[in-house]
Amino acid sequence: MYIIQTNGLCHQFGRGDRVVNELTLRVPQGSIYGFFGPNGAGKTTTLKLILGLIKKQTGQIHIYGKPLEQNRVSILKQIGSLIDSPSLYGHLTAVENLLVFQKLYQCRKERIDQVLELVGLSRTADKKVGRFSLGMKQRLGIAIALLHNPSFLILDEPTNGLDPSGMLEIREMLSRMNQQHGISILVSSHLLSEMEKLVSHVGIINKGQLIYEGALDDLMAKSRQTSKVIWNTSNAAKAMETLSGRHNAEKLDENKLITPNLPKSQIDEMNRELLGADVSVYSISGNNKDLESIFIDLIGN
Numbered sequence: 001m002y003i004i005q006t007n008g009l010c011h012q013f014g015r016g017d018r019v020v021n022e023l024t025l026r027v028p029q030g031s032i033y034g035f036f037g038p039n040g041a042g043k044t045t046t047l048k049l050i051l052g053l054i055k056k057q058t059g060q061i062h063i064y065g066k067p068l069e070q071n072r073v074s075i076l077k078q079i080g081s082l083i084d085s086p087s088l089y090g091h092l093t094a095v096e097n098l099l100v101f102q103k104l105y106q107c108r109k110e111r112i113d114q115v116l117e118l119v120g121l122s123r124t125a126d127k128k129v130g131r132f133s134l135g136m137k138q139r140l141g142i143a144i145a146l147l148h149n150p151s152f153l154i155l156d157e158p159t160n161g162l163d164p165s166g167m168l169e170i171r172e173m174l175s176r177m178n179q180q181h182g183i184s185i186l187v188s189s190h191l192l193s194e195m196e197k198l199v200s201h202v203g204i205i206n207k208g209q210l211i212y213e214g215a216l217d218d219l220m221a222k223s224r225q226t227s228k229v230i231w232n233t234s235n236a237a238k239a240m241e242t243l244s245g246r247h248n249a250e251k252l253d254e255n256k257l258i259t260p261n262l263p264k265s266q267i268d269e270m271n272r273e274l275l276g277a278d279v280s281v282y283s284i285s286g287n288n289k290d291l292e293s294i295f296i297d298l299i300g301n
Helices: 043-050 068-076 094-105 110-118 134-146 164-181 216-225 236-243 264-276 291-299
Strands: 002-012 018-023 026-028 032-036 058-063 079-082 152-156 184-189 201-206 209-215 228-233 256-260 281-286
Touching: 002 043, 002 184, 018 043, 018 209, 026 184, 026 201, 032 043, 032 164, 043 058, 043 152, 043 184, 058 068, 079 134, 094 110, 094 134, 110 134, 110 164, 134 152, 134 164, 152 164, 164 184, 201 216, 201 291, 209 216, 209 291, 216 291, 228 236, 228 264, 236 256, 236 264, 264 281
Parallel strands: 032 184, 032 201, 079 152, 152 184
Antiparallel strands: 002 018, 002 026, 002 058, 201 209, 228 256, 228 281
16 A cells, blocks of 8 residues: 555746656555655655645645545644754753644643654753754654654655764664554655665655656665676686686686676585686675665666
């Protein structure tokens, strides 16, 4: 089942180019869906369209299987969101900030303690927000988004500007929400090395158009099919002679060979052949691409 389905979604500002162009998204329930793209690709505009913060011009948006336009109020009751930086009162404590939104959302006061625990701010609940670090402010913003107990969370660049420890805290917190509390998450980011450790599904947008969508594991598996294995040996020429053109091996230099990313059984077999021919194998290393490298290949920059 999909929480979000869009079909042919388009939007442009004024007479300029389309910021979102025929966008069709499928966000599975229970997933952490990473929505990635270069600056200006249309990520934030898409999230605002999904939340009804700006009006779509053409296309369809269905959330929980219902059209957004006709069911906006009931749908948004089930969604928490943080777009841009959280709007917080620096002269108030974390609890006092949450009390403001608790009254707006008309939810139970006990929920404040629950969300503070969920985002790891229980010990600093009575600290003035003006003295919070950027990471703590982000977590408080997420706590506010969770106050009304949504089943789906939409976050725009939640780790932007954070140091490595702050990024780790946010990543672990989101993973915990998903795994322990069943909250589905749609998160946009340009920090792909960080998001690779978190997301289960990926949508990549460039110039307003979706250029890839699917499970992260499937994307990484496709990349591995075209990756290579580098063999560091004592004698590449003798190794090539031993292999006699098998395994699609190619000589890189006097010591190194390169082969496709072979199954482990073939790598073991090739290693035994070389050792049997008195060719020492010093190392076998893959050049598997990470998500950031795959992203750059896909967008063509």
